[in-house]
Amino acid sequence: MKVNIVGAGVAGLSLAWQLVQQGVEVEMFERGTRVGEKACSWFAGGMLAPWCEAENAEPVVLEYGKESLAWWQNALGEGFVDAKGTLVFAQQRDKKELKRFARRTQAYEVVGHDVISSLEPDLASQYQEALFFKDEAHLDPRKALIRLTEVVQALGVKINFEQEIEPEDLLPEKVVDCRGYNAAKTVQSLRPVKGEMLLVKTNEISLSRPVRLLHPRIPLYVVPRDDQHFMIGATMIENGHGHQFSVRSMLELLGSAYALHSSFAEAEIIEMGVDLRPAFIDNLPRVERDNNIWRINGLYRHGYLLAPYMAKLAADSIFSDTHEIEKLADFKIKEDRV
Template identity: 50%
Template structure:
């Protein structure tokens, strides 16, 4: 079976992998001239289904609990399994209790254990929540590694103008996100920063709870930290706003004052596609299967959605758990 995958974001790359491992001859078409620059490029890369359950449906936990295993198998050495640490300032202790009541898969840690887990946060927080089974990755490195593996498997990539050549395929997998023609989709703007400071080291993502503006920091290589992210109901892909910049930097400073001296390496904006219920869908119409609506859970849910799409292509049955 010859399959064309439209879109080389996280949905398209994971779909291509699942299809190819089942024996399909896959071509990936991307209108951009190279890998990156899409919403996936500006993701946090947290594989945190238990934490996400705080504001998401149970299906996000169910679909995402095996994501770290999938990425480990598809892109060896890209996943860090160190869990997630959730903290709050003493004045916001109620936020920790609320977060704990809405999630599972965690245990309480006190000030001493926080210092053992993250020495640079010693003395800053009295208690927190550790989600030991969660993981994270660097989205850009993971996408590059998956692209390299797909190419080694013989998958053809067409970038730029070549992406419009789409004849001679048995099936089409549409993973174009906000570019898809679907009136049900809305854009959710996410803004992020990448900071660099040699004065802080973190071993795992840290979420700082705040009643108005919760924040997460994800460690990357060479003392870089991804700081995010806003959730603004907007399809505008313009630059980071001054308000968001101040809120992100202020929250990072609240986690540790050394971030006040950090270099701002990069700012970025990604517009994430979402359906009204914020849950993804795998849908079929004729010979076309669409994967869309990953919202803020791209790297977490893309493997499960890719499996559903591949099963649908080969079985012609409704994919288990897919929303129609």
């Protein structure tokens, strides 16, 4: 069996990996000159944080997101997934935010100064209390995309770069549309949720794991990367178009990073990144089928968390040639019935 995939972002590459495991011949078409160049997936924080995300996501995100940790470890091999958990803080004046977050999540430990000192010594002087989600993990999305590309190519997947095509052009062969927000011309119910992120570098602070700072208006996360780089993210701007970074977003992100720890004041700004998260009305991703075209889209802010599960759903439907594909939106109804 041969399957074509249009788009080599996290959705397309996850599906390619899933299909080659099952012996399928896969050919990919990507408009960029290299992986990530034109992909929203390049700008992600890379947090595999299903328990934290459950704060404002449907229960299905937690249920299927949990499975992604093992999927990424298996697909990328050793050294790509850092399973050190997440620490969630609030400033003294926002203490009730920490309580609210705790009420809406599970699988955390309330930790005090001693544990904070052992986990993140540089934050210990500033915070007396935090929530520690020890089972969460993170990866560097850029390294992960490059690695996954190498892995699938080694397994025989042909990737054609600089090929901007419409999925319909590949019919009557089987084709999966993984174009992210660029599919909005065809998938009209998609909406863009603009995200802005910063990459900064400083030797003034070290972190070992993603850290979230709660705030009623401007929640922030900082994810450590190699070589004292830190990803600071991310804005969530509904129906935000364009790829410009606004002054307001810059002020808010940098202000929050400075509030997390004043040493970010001395950091060098290495990169400002902007892209559009593809989202449906319920913020849940979908696998849809229209004869020989399948579509994986709507990964919203859960690209790395849910692409593995969506890849499995799409691969199962392609294999069994079924139009009956699980809808994540139904999950809550099923759960309510239990």
